[in-house]
Amino acid sequence: MKANKKIPQWKSEFVSSIAEKIASYSVVGVLDISGLPAAQFQRIRHRLKGQAEIVVGKNTLFHISLQRAAGHKGEKILDLSKFLRGQTALILTNLNPFKLSKILDESKTSAPAKPGMISPKDITIPAGETEFSPGPVVGELQRVGVKARIQAGKVVILEDSPILKQGDIISKEIADVLGKLNIHPIELGLKLIAAYEGGIIYSGEMLKIDEAKVLSQIQGAYTNALYLSLNVCYPTRANIGTLLMKARVSALNLAINAKIFTSEVAPMLLSRSAAEMLSLARAICASDERALDEDLKRMIAIAPSPKEGEGKAEKPKEEKVEKEEEMAGLGTLFG
Structure with missing residues (x-):
């Protein structure tokens, strides 16, 4: 009977060590290190010191390490095994995987093309x-x-x-x-093939985002949500000042048009009434000056002449709040 092949101690220790590290970090990634000069690899590793740990080893040992860590991390982490092809390394970190991808991309440098290489772009x-x-x-x-x-x-x-x-x-x-x-079309650096965090596997392409575009989308969504909340009068911390301003203006308009006397509205109503009285007096004076007493005649002489079309007393039209007044507070929300 053929005896079982003894596993070298260093392999067992390596697998145990990697499994413990995988369990202790929140993010586990697979790196493509093919074609990367050793000197640049060491520079990147030094730059990441204190932020991430890079482990180089055989894919079979990484696969076993993932299996051992699955009891702590969950079965989903085993999906990283399908990315263990060619020259790879594991990167272990507590950084957000998107931030990790950005750091790795920023560490890449351009290099001349060599025969046999694959073009990374058009x-x-x-x-x-x-x-x-x-x-x-x-x-x-x-x-x-x-x-x-x-x-x-x-x-x-x-x-x-x-x-x-x-x-x-x-x-x-x-x-x-x-x-x-x-x-120099060739980019040299560590390529993040995939990363695991919280039961989710992110491919390298998923982790590449256009920050300016995403920020613009977030700002647009915020603005749309703000206008929606204002239109349906749903109070939030962001819009409460504008809603109160809008409510105050609407209340004043209602009080003026309904002739409800308050400390704020009374001066406006009296001013309107005085203007209507003088306009009526001018119209009467034009027909018969004797109908007015001397005090009223002096008031008409001092008061500015009405514009054409203002001679007749008209029913006050309901005042409308301009959109710019309603939204005057929006500018302060965006600084």
Whole structure:
């Protein structure tokens, strides 16, 4: 009978150590470290010191470590195993996974393309004059699909020339042309493939967000919610000042039009009544001056003449609150 193969002690210790670390951190991520120079890897690891811990090892040992940690973290963490392909490492942290992704992206640097590499994005050679003098470079450019010719003693690229699409394998000819044009399309750094937090697996693409766009969307949602709450008169901490202002103006308008005397409304009603009385007096005076006494005649002479159309006493129209007055307080909400 064949004896079971003994597992080396260092492997058992490594798995136990990683399983304990996975259990102690809130976020566990899988990194792609392929093609990353050792010196840059160490710089990134040093930069993350105190914020995250990077562990390098074999994928099979990582898989076993995840299985052991599943009892504490939950079965969902085992889904990280499907991302353990190629050269990988685990990153352990208590940072928000979105913040972690941003930090890793900011640590990336540009590098020249080498033959056999995969293009990370579409690459187009822009039109314009180059620094090259006439020579073999014209043929090199033309061989990779760049329209170039000599003008006024310089090599000129006639139009924007796409030479690579994302995912294309970079040939030696294209790599040489990109190098001569000082175009460095390769990003070197740690790529976050996936991250686990609180029972959820986030893919690397999900963790890449446009902060300016998201902030704009949040501000738009806040403004829409604020206007909705004002329109339905739903009081909140953000709109209570504006609602009270709107209610006060509406109450004053109602009191004026309904002729309800209050300490605030009385002066306005008396002023309106005086204006209507003088307008009526002028209309009567125009027909028969004898109908007015001397005091009233003096008041008409001192008071400004009414504008055309104001001679007749009209039923007061209900005053409307301008939208700008109702929303006057909105400006203060956004500073």
